[in-house]
Amino acid sequence: MDEQRRDGFIEQVLKCRTASGRAELGQALSAVCVRALPDVDGAALVFYIDSRAQELVGASDPWAAGIEEAQYTLGEGPGFAVVAARAPVLVPDLSVDEVRWPVFAGAARGEGLAAAFLFPLQVGAILLGTLGLYxxxxxxxxxxxxxxxxxxxxxxxxxxxxxxQRMGQEERIWLETSYQDVSMATGMLAVLLQISLEDAFLRLRAHAFAAGRSVLDVARDVLDRTFPLDRLTD
Structure with a gap:
């Protein structure tokens, strides 16, 4: 990479404003990736804590955000592979690589995804999450x-x-938005059904998949008491 192009990347990232909040920052950074790289249709940034706690920091458009949501709901996809390997995962043809993530691949191809290239967001030994290029x-x-x-x-x-690091202590928890609802709903189910957190989350995920909905939507129904819990007992 020539020095001029490298400096251009640095300048574009530094120009992303932070005053509007983290959601706007995540969206702006995702948009920079789409503009800067050739033949990329969408980009998304995700923070990972574990298989039950993830946060969409930002996406260039709803299509890219939907790809990330599908991975989270289905529990498989290249994002999980990046976190496990702490290395890029390049999928130039999802139809060829479908055997690795059959459920995700089928859902993503139905949304028009043909290729995915994911890279770790890492600072030293700290793995924050992934940059997905779609x-x-x-x-x-x-x-x-x-x-x-x-x-x-x-x-x-x-x-x-x-x-x-620049945010106030009360704002410093990045994983403090939508997917916190999933953690709360998982904990509620674990207590009410007297099962482990892992089993409770698997039931949420299984119902979401069967109903063609996202885990987040089902979790919010559980918290709002609009979802009959007896449907999750089996």
Whole structure:
């Protein structure tokens, strides 16, 4: 990568404003990735704590956000592989690589996803989450593209971590938005049904998949008492 292009990436990331809040920052950083990299149709940033606690920091558009939500609801996909390996996961043709994540691949292809390229958001030993780059057509990435995407992931990770450190203590928990509802609903089910947190979350996820809904939507129904809990006893 030439020095001028590298400096351009740094400038674009630094220009993303933080005053509007973390959601706007995540969206702005995702949009930078789409503009900066060739042949990328959508991008999304996700923080991972564990399989039950994830947070969509931002996405370039609803389509990319939906791809991330599908991974979370189905419990499989390249994002989980990145976190496990702490390394990029490149899927140039989802139809060929479908055997790795059969349920996710089927759902994502139905939404028009053909290729996915995910990179770890990592600062030193700290793994924050993933940068997902999504494309509607298949195709292998050139080495220069991988190098540029890796640099962008590093820049974005540092930007997010720096912003987190600058926030007040009461705002510092990044995982304090929508997916907290999932954790609360999981805990409620675990207590009421006298099962483990893992089993409670699996029941939420299984019902969401069977109903064609997101885990987040089902969790909110549980918290609002609009979902009959006896439907989750089996």
């Amino acid at each position: 494309r509607r057509r298949p195709g292998v990435l050139p080495a220069e593209f991988v190098s540029e995407a890796t640099l962008l992931a590093d820049l974005v990770a540092h930007k997010l971590l720096l912003q987190n």
